[in-house]
Amino acid sequence: MTIDHPSFGRIDDDRIIIFDTTLRDGEQSPGFSMNIDEKLRMADLLASLGVDVIEAGFPVASQGDFDSVYEIAKAIRGPVICGLARTGGRDDIARAGEAIRPAERRRIHNFISTSPLHMKYKLRMEPETVLDLITRGNTEARNYTDDVEWSAEDGSRTEPDFLCRCVEAAIRAGATTINIPDTVGYATPDDIEALFAMLRERVPGAETVIFSAHNHNDLGLAVANTLAAVRGGARQIECTINGIGERAGNAALEEIAMAIRTRPDAMPYRHNIVTEHLLRTSRMLATITGFDVQPNKAIVGRNAFAHESGIHQDGVLKNAATYEIMTPESVGWTKSSLVLGKHSGRAAFRDKLRALGYGELGDNQINDAFARFKDLADRKKVVYDEDLVALVDDEVRDH
Numbered sequence: 508m509t510i511d512h513p514s515f516g517r518i519d520d521d522r523i524i525i526f527d528t529t530l531r532d533g534e535q536s537p538g539f540s541m542n543i544d545e546k547l548r549m550a551d552l553l554a555s556l557g558v559d560v561i562e563a564g565f566p567v568a569s570q571g572d573f574d575s576v577y578e579i580a581k582a583i584r585g586p587v588i589c590g591l592a593r594t595g596g597r598d599d600i601a602r603a604g605e606a607i608r609p610a611e612r613r614r615i616h617n618f619i620s621t622s623p624l625h626m627k628y629k630l631r632m633e634p635e636t637v638l639d640l641i642t643r644g645n646t647e648a649r650n651y652t653d654d655v656e657w658s659a660e661d662g663s664r665t666e667p668d669f670l671c672r673c674v675e676a677a678i679r680a681g682a683t684t685i686n687i688p689d690t691v692g693y694a695t696p697d698d699i700e701a702l703f704a705m706l707r708e709r710v711p712g713a714e715t716v717i718f719s720a721h722n723h724n725d726l727g728l729a730v731a732n733t734l735a736a737v738r739g740g741a742r743q744i745e746c747t748i749n750g751i752g753e754r755a756g757n758a759a760l761e762e763i764a765m766a767i768r769t770r771p772d773a774m775p776y777r778h779n780i781v782t783e784h785l786l787r788t789s790r791m792l793a794t795i796t797g798f799d800v801q802p803n804k805a806i807v808g809r810n811a812f813a814h815e816s817g818i819h820q821d822g823v824l825k826n827a828a829t830y831e832i833m834t835p836e837s838v839g840w841t842k843s844s845l846v847l848g849k850h851s852g853r854a855a856f857r858d859k860l861r862a863l864g865y866g867e868l869g870d871n872q873i874n875d876a877f878a879r880f881k882d883l884a885d886r887k888k889v890v891y892d893e894d895l896v897a898l899v900d901d902e903v904r905d906h
């Protein structure tokens with residue numbers, strides 16, 4: 508199946524569009540807001556990273572958000588620049604249309620809730636009113652751009668027949684991307700795969716649009732759900748750097764990008780992410796927001812390529828593939844690190860001493876130093892280079 512898309516032209520079936528929402532959904536995490544300069548710096552990095560779409564903000568939300576989207580649309584070339592709008596919000600679509608105007612390629616992303624719970628308690632609207640707004644909102648958005656995305660907020664908890672009617676209405680009114688969010692991170696991978704497959708099979712016109720997945724991480728399933736959505740036929744993935752986003756966050760871009768690159772046998776898809784830029788993009792976001800990622804975070808965490816146990820260190824020194832499924836360089840690290848601690852072995856110890864310039868130590872000196880190192884490692888969590896230098900200098904002096 509090949510789709511003719513207003514921004515991307517002909518899209519082959521194995522092509523995954525990466526839609527980054529770090530600057531919109533990501534920024535909605537408590538304490539993560541960014542000023543215009545910071546957003547511009549991030550947008551520039553996202554463009555070098557190769558994302559296809561940057562969701563730059565929610566222009567009607569504040570003058571600051573409008574200005575950020577406008578400045579990004581003016582300055583950033585390469586990705587499609589997207590502004591968020593409520594379907595049926597008072598000035599939302601006009602403000603979004605105005606904010607993205609300077610962009611080379613531009614998108615309006617409009618959304619409205621479709622689940623019974625949200626329609627009844629949040630919107631206080633009847634389903635037929637929601638359907639009417641979907642038609643009106645997408646028709647209005649098409650006045651500003653041919654690239655229109657529509658989202659069914661709380662889509663994964665929406666009654667299937669009604670969801671089909673909503674998606675059909677959005678397509679008829681001109682939406683070219685249909686996003687089905689798991690807004691509250693409730694779905695399982697099986698649910699998500701079946702949901703996309705059902706929509707693609709049942710909705711008239713489904714074959715003319717791109718389906719998109721947007722998964723939150725409340726149960727820690729956002730990345731798994733996103734990959735399941737691709738199996739069900741989604742070809743756009745909405746994600747954020749470091750997985751930041753509302754509550755427990757969104758699906759992490761770096762994890763999805765590397766899952767697809769590392770396992771082409773299981774996931775035969777293509778994306779345009781320059782994976783060597785992943786680490787620097789993650790680090791810049793952490794610097795700007797002041798929130799570092801946890802050490803064991805896949806791909807970009809401090810320990811993602813660090814080995815402490817002796818058995819692992821020995822294996823990595825002989826052949827890194829024994830304990831590494833991708834190279835550290837492929838995601839922007841300079842090399843894997845052997846961290847010395849109480850589980851480390853003689854091979855890593857000797858290797859580290861060589862790296863520190865102690866090439867000429869005899870076996871006895873190494874053995875004595877290793878015994879003292881183990882003693883120290885029992886007392887200290889991690890033995891740093893300066894501890895080793897002190898320890899070995901002592902050893903050399905004593906002999």
Ligand code: KIV
Nearest residue numbers: 618658660661688690
């Ligand atoms: O999680 C969600 O439903 C959203 C929509 C606005 C797309 O972020």
Ligand code: ZN
Nearest residue numbers: 532688690721
């Ligand atoms: Zn979201």
